[in-house]
Amino acid sequence: MVTTVEETHRAARDGASIAIRVRGLTKRYTNGTLANDEIDLAVPEGTTLGLLGRNGAGKTTLARQITGELAPTSGRVHVHGIDVFAETMRARYLMGVVPQEAQPYDHLKPREHLALFGRLRGLGRGEAGRRADEMIALLGLGEHLGKTARMLSGGLKRKLLVGTALMGDPPILVLDEPTTGLDPHARREVWALLRALRGRGRTIIMTTHYMEEAEELCDEIALINGGRIYVQGTVESLRARCQNRFKATYEDGTNHASIAGGTSEAVLAEVRRLGIEEFALTKASLEDVYMELTAEALGA
DSSP states (O other), rough: OEEEEEHHHHHHHHTEEEEEEEEEEEEOOOOEEEEEEEEEEEETTTTTEEEETTTSSSSHHHHHTTTSSOOOOOOEEETTTTTTTTTTTHTTTTTTEEEEEEEOOOOOOOHHHHHHHHHHHOOOOOHHHHHHHHHHHHHHHHHGTTTTTSOOOOHOOOOOOHHHHTTOOOEEEEEEEETTTTTHHHHHHHHHHHHHHHHOOOEEEEEOOHHHHHHHSEEEEEEEEEEEEEEEEEEHHHTTTTTOOOOOOOTTTEEEEEEEESHHHHHHHHHHHHTOOOEEEEEEEHHHHHHHHHHHHHOO
């Protein structure tokens, strides 16, 4: 089995500032279900980390424990050095959270919605209004100020929710399945917003089922299997763990087919041996990497 110790503490050894540190985090529910099992995780400041895993792997449970919403059976979580469970309110002030099933208030317009959450974060009336105007510009909601939330598209609603999480300008943003249920166009609207947030020093943790989304938005990936972080690293470092790091795709009659291998030379040699004339040679996608490492984890 691949050890997670080297990956989870790599940033600490490199001297990077750690925004989120998880040690020995375990959650066993009263019915006996073990959702998280001795999780260790280190997220460097300014990093966007994607939590990937099949349904029931423990992604949402981990996210809810990081935010302090769900108490662990054992283990600790620190955000910027603050113990989430010993100083819950102080830690939560550092985090903006968008739960998977959250919805904006249907009867409020975007600016009203943002200003309300600014006030809830402790901002004065004037400051909340100024911050709401900044968010409207960032979110691209200027054309929709006269609409109530029920009139907004799915993508605009999710962007509005991200905006409410940002009203207190928290250094950490936790997103649970931020684009679930959105059509491709709406999903890319949210992607554009999250890309705009990268590079501003904010640390982002997001759970997702979409491999393309994780590859597009995340600096690092943590693969959860059986309630544990099986491996953590950049897409390139995860790809380097795989036996099949390159693939050639081609048409085989009416079907799509592919040839995978550890090197591009090996793949090309097999392509030539089979006499394939038209093909596309690429690195293995994150989905390919995920499938191989998941199979490895299950085997272990």
